[in-house]
Amino acid sequence: MRVRAALLDADLGFIADGVLSWDATGALTEVGAYQGGPVDEDRRGELLTPGFVDAHVHAPQTRIIGRATGPLLDWLATTTFPEEARFADAGHANDVYARFTRALVRSGTTAACVYGSSHPTAAGALFSALDSAGLRAIAGPVWMDEGAPSPLCVAPEVSRDTVLALRERYAAHPRLSVAVIPRFALSCSSRAMALAGQLAAEHDLLCTTHLSENLGEVQAVRERFGNDYVDVYADAGMLGRKTVLAHAIHLTERDWRRLSDGGVIIAHCPDSNAFLGSGTFPWTAARDHGVRVALGSDVAAGRSFRMGFAAAYTYDNALRDGATLAPIDLFAALTRDASAALGLPGGRLALGRPADVVAWPMPPWADDADAVLATLLFDADAPVASATWISGRRVWTDDGRPWWSVVREPIAR
Ligand SMILES: [Zn+2]
Structure with missing residues (x-):
């Protein structure tokens, strides 16, 4: 798999090829390059940003x-x-x-x-x-x-x-x-x-x-x-x-x-x-x-x-x-x-902060901060988030359906 440099800024933070873990309160306990051992989310190959x-x-x-x-x-x-x-x-x-x-x-x-x-x-x-x-x-x-x-x-x-x-x-x-x-x-x-x-x-x-x-x-x-x-x-x-x-x-x-x-x-x-x-x-x-x-x-x-x-x-x-x-x-x-x-608690990928995190697909050429930001903010054809978590709860997984779709309970037989 292609390896990108971690793009973590201590104060702000977006990360390529990262992993995530959080505790029972939904606060981040691990965010960044994979260091070995079990993690809650392995998102290597994608970009992680705060929500x-x-x-x-x-x-x-x-x-x-x-x-x-x-x-x-x-x-x-x-x-x-x-x-x-x-x-x-x-x-x-x-x-x-x-x-x-x-x-x-x-x-x-x-x-x-x-x-x-x-x-x-x-x-x-x-x-x-x-x-x-x-x-x-x-x-x-x-x-x-x-x-x-x-x-x-x-x-x-x-x-x-x-x-x-x-x-x-x-x-x-x-x-x-x-x-x-x-x-x-x-x-x-x-x-x-x-x-x-x-x-x-x-x-x-x-x-x-x-x-x-x-x-x-x-x-x-x-x-x-x-x-x-x-x-x-x-x-x-x-x-x-x-x-x-x-x-x-x-x-x-x-x-x-x-x-x-x-x-x-x-x-x-x-x-x-x-x-x-x-x-x-x-x-x-x-x-x-x-x-x-x-x-x-x-x-x-x-x-x-x-x-x-x-x-x-x-x-x-x-x-x-x-x-x-x-x-x-x-x-x-x-x-x-x-x-x-x-006055909201999120906004940063930092340990102890709520795990309000988004995973984004990135094109193969997005290998530095400028290219990542170009895709994330300026490319109107870039895909939507592949997954979103709030306080560690996964609230979105890209299922390819239109944004206006809602999941309906299947009709029971
Ligand atoms: Zn208005």
């Missing part, structure tokens, strides 16, 4: 990937809101969420910040699906009480109670926690926004929403609230270190200073920004203001669950904005840095 983190994804939009009805506000009204309204039906929610979780682990994503639909019952279904799939997630229902069709609108007190119930139910869960997710300013009344900000602060919960994605949206926020977009969230007490703001494209210098002072995290969603014609993310402004940036697939405005594509489009976006990113930094953004920003 990827998707900082922004919408589970109820799983079936509408690629629906070309943008820009943003048209896409929401024509395609997204009608699909999300179907999640009032628990059977529909269970079915779609099973496909959603399969799509994540197949893509090498082991942790995600997940938006649900607005329905309390579907929020329960989302948590059950994430739990059975073995995923690590920060998730919750989206809060919407106006600016959307009435079947999607839920009183903010009900959204608050749903979050509190999930918080209690999953308080001791090793992988799942609940987030406060006011969808965006246009779908929330001032009261909903205030309640959401208050709830997140009181219980120290992660709070996530969309910010300044599209110029029509920015204008509508100004007309509705008589205020700048960032001010609307600042007024609700939502600009803190546990706040994740998706997109953040159309911002002033003053906005950037406020985001920087608040210590927020931006979820940069480059494919979605392109597909909905939202614009180029000002990468250099975020960098110059020291604002943390994680990457999101933003399915279904993003057209793939694969975070390698998000990294590739981030590279393209940054070039348009005058910055050249190093592939290794993009890899860090998907793993170590996103885990640290979201």
